[in-house]
Amino acid sequence: METVRSGVRIGIDVGGTFTDFVLSGAGGEMAFYKEPSTPDDPSRALIEGLGKLLDQTGMAPGDVSSLMHGTTIGLNAIIQRKGARIGLIVTSGYRDILEIARCRMPSSFDLHAAKEVPLVPRARIVEIAARLSPSGEVTIKADDAEIARVGGELAALDIDAAALVLINGYASPDHEAELARKISAAANGLQITSAASIWPEIREYERTLVACLNAYIQPLIRTYFERLGKGLQERGITAPILVTASNGGSLSIASAVERPVETILSGPASGVMAAVRLAQATGVHSIITFDMGGTSSDIAIASGGMPELATRTDIGGLPLVLPVVDVSAIGAGGGSIVWVDPHGVLKVGPQSAGARPGPVSYRQGGTESTVTDCYLTLGYIDPDGFLGGRMKLDGTAARDALAAVGAKIGIEGDAADRAARTAEGALSVTTAGMASALHKTLAERGLDPRGFALVPFGGAGPTHANLLAEEVGILHVVVPPAAGTFCALGAAGADFRRDFVRSLRRPLVGNAGLLFETFDALSRDGRAWLEAEGGVQLETRFERSLDMRYAGQAYELRVRLEPGIDDAGAVAEAFHREHERIYGFRDPDAVIELGTVRLAAVGVTPDLPTPRLAGGASVSPPKGKRLLFHRGGWVEASIYARSALAPGQSLEGPAIVEQEDTTVIVLPRWNAHVDEVGNLHLESAAR
Missing domain, CATH: 3.40.50 (Rossmann fold)
Incomplete structure (x- = not known):
């Protein structure tokens, strides 16, 4: 691989199964890498993987200008009560x-x-x-x-x-x-x-x-970053480390250690922000992100180039009232275990095989079938091509384990047929659960899935995306070039961001002056924070919002205040308009009460260079064929290397598109084409 020029940013996402890396050079060069996570000490996989990434790209430790780090350490500690x-x-x-x-x-x-x-x-x-x-x-x-x-x-x-x-x-x-x-x-x-x-x-x-x-x-968090900093210094890496936050932004290590609660959902938020930037670049206005990793699957909705932010979410059964990118868990991950309950019903998850011992096919001591074993048994993934061939999978072990599960639920036939039918049944269970949760999320917002494009990422997202889209009724899927390491890509491009609040709890009339004085005070706090973080030299912006309600209402509405709104009448009209949009009516005679004043201070980091696909042959022929098990029978699918696809090239399903960090499945009655920056667009024939 060509040596990447100095002054690069490296995004890192530490997950439960893999630790992902994305390296972005100043000239548009990109490199991606996945390293199996080490749950006993997450910093070990990060340091080892970073060293391998530098070796792969021919870089020296001093060439790294910054590390952008997403982590689930805090989240896992809360969920597991550790x-x-x-x-x-x-x-x-x-x-x-x-x-x-x-x-x-x-x-x-x-x-x-x-x-x-x-x-x-x-x-x-x-x-x-x-x-x-x-x-x-x-x-x-x-x-x-x-x-x-x-x-x-x-x-x-x-x-x-x-x-x-x-x-x-x-x-x-x-x-x-x-x-x-x-x-x-x-x-x-x-x-x-x-x-x-x-x-x-x-x-x-x-x-x-x-x-x-x-x-x-x-x-x-303090112990982790102390250990990480020491390990990086021993490797000669002295670049500053920034930590991605739950609101989609980033913080310095000092801020992350002081306020680690702001990093709880940093990994999922980074992926959503990367998907939003992708949507803006490709002209797709409304997207549903689908992040399927080793343990779980998450979705988020973004319209008009902005992700939805929630001011309340649940973490391990406990309410968290900090602003977070609104991500909802909808199902299982690649490591989720396939099992049979005491009533003979086939189930998938929530237990996960994780990174250790992992799926049966990993040959690391795992004995229980997982979703990844299902992909392998159905022909979705190549046992010799996993992680670019660095990790060989055992297809026979996966097939035997699934055949044993099939026997428990009464599936007949030889071992190979029983395993395939069990695997397809397990994926159907997984997909149905995901679709049910997604339909509920869309219905709560009054949204039609046909108006959205699905953006899958994570190691298993592109593999499962077509199944989910077909089940839900989504007609367009956009698979990014680095889908398997997309959260790490989002971390690499994260802006500095911190949210500031004050609660006022008084009527709007007579208190507009206090309201705008409060915004000014929060803006001063935001500027001081950006200066302390080292982001003062960046382009800055302040996003204002306000919780309000009609007097006597039990709950408040969060209303975004656009620039230029600077008097009580404009604030009232913004609230009336939002109330009418949500509930279908406005009450201009009612007293409006102010709740919590919110301001986000953002230091805009330079955009990551977008590599363009080189022109060339209009059609890259398939590199081979492989049988896929689909709807009870085997179909022949053409296999393509993602790196060989040219801009404008079209594919017809069934097809398999392989890349180092993931595999994309194009089902029958679906077509795919490649755009100029390498996104793979899957479209239903019904569109």
Whole structure:
């Protein structure tokens, strides 16, 4: 491979099964690499894979200008409840804040459903005599003796970190932050997260969870990046490391360690942002992203060049109120296990074989069939071409394991036929589950799948995309050139971004001046943060939004305020218009109440160069043929190398397009063509 020029960015996405790398050179050069993850120490796979990528491209460590890193360490720790041992400090009288929560049952239809176990048991919650009024005035002040008492109790708890939450703390974040520093000093330097400093928004329970989650994963994140930094230095790599965030942006390591809760969904968000940029470049206005990795599958919806952002999501059964790219889990991944329940019903997932031992075909000790074994048995993937031939798969072992599963559900025939029919049945179960979840997501928004293009990525996304599109009724699929490492590509191009909030909780009329003063204050905070991150030299922009409601409504609407809206009348009209769009009516005579003021500070990083396909022969012939099992029988499919396809070339299904990081399946009655930048467009004959 031609040596890549210096000044390159490398995007990294650490997943449960593979760690992905994308290298982007200043002249448009691109290189991609996948390394099996090492769950016991994620930094090991990252360092080893980065070294192999540099060797592959002929680069020296000093040629790397920046590393953009997405991680699921925090997310996995929360889901598996393997975070730090933490404590919680709360205003006197609120020790049961996590137990009481919102007084809601997990399920209205399941009287036996249990609540999530609180992150902090009651025995590790310490009360403090400190409180603020709703306007931020100190009503109960913690004196030195009280601070010393709290510090002493924390020191006796044998904890790694703690969180501090004062009632009405959101109204005066500086006061709560100063109290956190004093308590930390009294507790022998214990790291204490101030809830109001992390997220100064009204609602004590949700703000408490944000602070607790931050404290829960902070020691793990700090240790991980210390280990990673040391390992990179030993390899001679001194480039700065940026960490992608859940809102689709990026942070410095210092910010990520201080506020790790903002990185929980960094990997999925990076892929969505990369898909949005792809859609803008190809003129596709409405997309559904489909990220299928080794463990799970996620979707997101983007229209008009902007992804949907959610201000609330659930992480491991706990509500998170930070802005995140709105990604929904919809199904299984390539490592999801195929099994039979006690009633003889074929099931797929949610258990996953992961990276170790992995699918049966990996020959690493796995004994349970997975979705990847199904792909192999049906002819979707080449056992000798996985990861560009670096990892050989055992087709016979996969077939035998699936045949055994088929026997449990009464499928007859020889072992090969039984395995193929079982594998197709398992993929049908997987696809049906995905389609059901996707239909629900679209219906909630009043959207028609026929108006969207599906953008698949992840190692298994392009392999499964045509099956999902056909099931849902999507007529257009756009497969990026680096689909298998797409989240890493998104990380490489991430902008600096951080969200700032303040809760006002008052009528719009008479408070417009305060509203815009608050936006100005948040803008100053945003500029200061960008300067500290080193992004001040970049083009900057500020995105404003505001939560509002009619007086008496239980919930608020988040309204985006376009540039130029600078008076109460324009703000009111923006809310009326959004309310009418969502609910079908407006009430111009009702009092409008202000909720949370939101501002995103963005430092726009230079766009990644877009490599263009070289011109040449208009048609690249297939490199061979392979049988695919489809709808109960075998069909012959032409095999193409993705790297050999020329711009404008068309293919007819059934076809298989192979590349190092993934495989694209084109089903019968579907066609495909290649655009000038290498995207593969699959279109249904029914379109």
